[in-house]
Amino acid sequence: MKKDWQAMAQARGLEIPAGEWGRIGPALDALEEVFRPLAARLPPELEPALVFRAGEADE
Amino acid sequence: MIREAAGDLRRGRQTSLSLTTAALDRIARLHGSLRAFITVTAEPALARARQADAELAAGHDRGALHGLPVSVKDLFATRGILTTGGSRVYRARVPDFNSTVVKRLEAAGAVLVGKNNLHELAYGVTSANPHFGAVVNPWDPQRSPGGSSGGSAAALAAGLVHGAMGTDTGGSIRIPASFCGVVGLKPTYGRVSRYGVLPLAYTLDHAGPLAASVRDAALLLNAVAGHDPADPSSSRRPVVDFAPAPGCSIRGLRIGIPENFFFERLDPEVNDAVRGALERARSLGAGLKPVRVPDMAAINAVARIVQLAEAASVLGPLLERRDELGGDVQALIDQGRLVGATDYLDAQRLRRRYQREFAGLWSEIDCIAAPTTPLTAPEVGQTSVRLGGEDEDARLAVTRLVRGINLLGLPAISIPCGLSGTGMPIGLQIIGPAFDEATVLTAAAALEDASVGISACPFDGR
DSSP states (O other): OOOOHHHHHHHTTOOOOGGGHHHHHHHHHHHHHHHHHHHHTOOTTOOOSOOOOTTOOOO | OHHHHHHHHHTTSOOHHHHHHHHHHHHHHHHHHHOOEEEEOHHHHHHHHHHHHHHHHTTOOOOTTTTOEEEEETTBOBTTBOOOTTOGGGTTOOOSSOOHHHHHHHHTTOEEEEEEOOSGGGOSSSOEETTTEEOOOTTOTTBOOOSSSHHHHHHHHTTSOSEEEEEESSSTTHHHHHHHTOEEEEOOTTTBOOTTBOOSOTTTOEEEEEESSHHHHHHHHHHHBSOOTTSTTOOOOOOOOOSOOTTOOOTTOEEEEESSSTTSSOOHHHHHHHHHHHHHHHHTTOEEEEEOOOOHHHHHHHHHHHHHHHHHHHHGGGGGGGGGSOHHHHHHHHHHHTSOHHHHHHHHHHHHHHHHHHHGGGGTOSEEEEESSSSSOOBTTOOEEEETTEEEEHHHHHHTTTHHHHHHTOOEEEEEEEEOTTSOEEEEEEEOSTTOHHHHHHHHHHHHHTTOSOOOOOOOOO
16 A cells, blocks of 8 residues: 555655655655565564664763 | 875975875866865865975875875865855855864875865765756766765866765765776775764765775775774774785685676676676686675665665754755655654664675675676766666666665775776776775775776866
8 A cells, every 4th residue: 555645744744845746755655665565574583783882872 | 096196205206295286276277177176175285285295304204195185075074174065054064173084084194185076965876966066077078977976086087186085875985986987985884984974874874985096995995994982883893904915816716796686787888897807807816606695676775764764864954944955855855754763673674684694695705796887877967767678767776786785884896897888987896794895905906907997087177
């Protein structure tokens, strides 16, 4: 099922000019088609490639 | 070439001042026709050149880059010097600090002659900058120079500098290197500090050198590589001397030749030139081993999700000044704002999976060789290309063979390996295991030594 990008933008309060949708919707649709099946069956133990280490704050 | 110029300096045939003056003169003469720079730092460069000469005269030799004119993409912070990121929104931004890369180049004695033009905010592959002018490909002004480090590559191809630094988030060093016929190295993620580099996508951004030769790229990497506590992603892996030895050998090197993805839907001239270079490698004693690589189309999709989301996080606030941004950049930021948090995390989980899958290859091979781009530089303004009988969005085609390597964080170099029938450069990409830039550089240098390459760009500004 295709996502309704305009409705999503509205729900998130994103202001995107009407003239931009021709460059946004088709590009995201095409990306979704490849990405969605990949993300559909990830095992829970597969952690993201992002690491947080407590005690290593650099600020 | 850096080594030759460095030799001339030490033999008294040149001075840093004469090299820098010549570079500045050539930049001034060709700027109008190339638009490779946003800012030229003539006065500080001349002062630094005099200092470099004085240091050498006093026996203080900072190494291979000492006294040589270099440039950096205009998203490396430079203290007291405009750093625009190629965007109107940053047109008056003058940092009060140096990026680590600039600091290390200066410590190595290099003379910064200017800041290179780029695709706005490094978010695109054409370098057709709407605010500072479109960078011109010195090989053919009707053809794209590639991007986003287009100014750095054009400056090198036109012989304006001895080396340049760029950044690569989805191919932005290797693509312009391929289109402009120069060497471009994307080091391993974490090898070169990102501190002080205007970010595009935190986990995909890499800083690296563009150069006229493989050994020049290695010398630049020597100067800038190494741990930096100011960059949270900086690696503590030890830094070696990356410069390949004279006459380095690739006898016995196991070069993986992908059976899938990398040689599909290519311009036949690109295919022929790359395969010709690989035959040269075989004649030098390297073993060519067919390999199946993980699903690169999937890896590219995952990389795009990560880039869209991270770039929207970084650049989203700039949409408050939407009218000051180029239309292509606006559209990409808007796309990124529609990527959900779970999609971003799923993409980072998939990244882990593909990293593991790819790591399995390195027990069979030492590096992978493939084209850098499936085609030579497209025409300026071209939005779609036809490859293998299929129409393809030009931006996706240009990034198709390079983007996934950013997700994997692996070192990859592009070297010129031939010219098309229309006289445009063709790039060969060599990809290595994480933190094994030495193998990538050695393989590339051996091919360069064996005359895999092209003649100098004939550009003279007319």
